[in-house]
Amino acid sequence: MLKVKGVKKSYKKGGLFSTERQEVLKDVSFECENGVCLGIIGESGSGKSTLGRLMLGIEKPDHGSILFNGKEVENREVRLGNISAVFQDYKSSINPFFTVEEAIMEPLIIKNKNKKENQSKIDQLLYRVGLNPSYRNKYPHELSGGEAQRVGIARAISAEPTCLLLDEAISSLDISVQTQVLNLLKELKNIYNMSFIFITHDIQAAAYICDRVIIFKDGKIEEIVEIEQLKNVQSDYAKQLLQSLITF
Numbered sequence: 001m002l003k004v005k006g007v008k009k010s011y012k013k014g015g016l017f018s019t020e021r022q023e024v025l026k027d028v029s030f031e032c033e034n035g036v037c038l039g040i041i042g043e044s045g046s047g048k049s050t051l052g053r054l055m056l057g058i059e060k061p062d063h064g065s066i067l068f069n070g071k072e073v074e075n076r077e078v079r080l081g082n083i084s085a086v087f088q089d090y091k092s093s094i095n096p097f098f099t100v101e102e103a104i105m106e107p108l109i110i111k112n113k114n115k116k117e118n119q120s121k122i123d124q125l126l127y128r129v130g131l132n133p134s135y136r137n138k139y140p141h142e143l144s145g146g147e148a149q150r151v152g153i154a155r156a157i158s159a160e161p162t163c164l165l166l167d168e169a170i171s172s173l174d175i176s177v178q179t180q181v182l183n184l185l186k187e188l189k190n191i192y193n194m195s196f197i198f199i200t201h202d203i204q205a206a207a208y209i210c211d212r213v214i215i216f217k218d219g220k221i222e223e224i225v226e227i228e229q230l231k232n233v234q235s236d237y238a239k240q241l242l243q244s245l246i247t248f
């Protein structure tokens with residue numbers, strides 16, 4: 001269970017000597033139970049990625065707390081093996097000198113020092129994300145964007161985290177690969193009972209994979225809606241956001 005309680009975050013605005021601050025997150029609270037896929041949608045600059053970074057413990061909130069199974073995610077031990085993430089451009093965020101095998105091995109070795117066991121696990125993981133075992137010796141520059149993203153997902157799930165945060169993780173992929181990755185995530189959710197935090201601009205993708213969606217605006221939660229109720233959102237902003245999707 002992930003619990004976000006009264007979280008506030010601001011950044012310094014303007015130049016080095018400026019004292020003005022921009023409030024990016026304004027008292028955000030919500031929960032995500034185990035095994036649930038929670039979408040976060042909202043316009044650019046509304047604070048979604050900032051919220052994501054706080055949930056990963058990369059940054060600390062100014063106020064409030066973020067708890068994973070009752071413990072602060074700020075503590076590395078709480079996150080280790082429990083919470084992992086995939087960002088938009090996996091290719092630029094991995095070490096260019098690491099092969100696919102080395103990239104996936106890195107989080108695995110923390111949990112289990114047995115190299116042989118880990119190697120057979122890498123084969124299984126590559127299979128899971130639809131990549132041939134021969135990919136284990138490739139370097140990032142030898143992968144297509146979609147392949148690199150799938151390696152990113154394999155790495156993120158290798159230690160079987162209970163919670164996976166995806167920040168625009170599939171946005172750069174073409175539709176067929178997006179569908180493939182979304183189906184893979186659905187499958188993983190069933191196998192490992194994982195929970196997902198799915199940050200996206202793509203309401204259609206969110207509707208496909210999420211159980212519940214947070215509509216985020218200007219650093220605040222505008223509305224939280226169960227996916228079956230997406231058609232019946234209340235706030236004007238949410239209605240506007242969803243209007244583009246006539247198919248609903």
Ligand SMILES: Nc1ncnc2c1ncn2[C@@H]1O[C@H](COP(=O)(O)OP(=O)(O)OP(=O)(O)O)[C@@H](O)[C@H]1O
Binds near residue numbers: 012043045050
């Ligand atoms: N480290 C930082 N220092 C200063 N300002 C920041 C920092 N990180 C984010 N911001 C500001 O906080 C606001 C929210 O940014 P954030 O990246 O969280 O938005 P977002 O909802 O993820 O947008 P997008 O959909 O474009 O990815 C923006 O105005 C941004 O400029």
Ligand SMILES: [Mg+2]
Binds near residue numbers: 049167
């Ligand atoms: Mg963002």
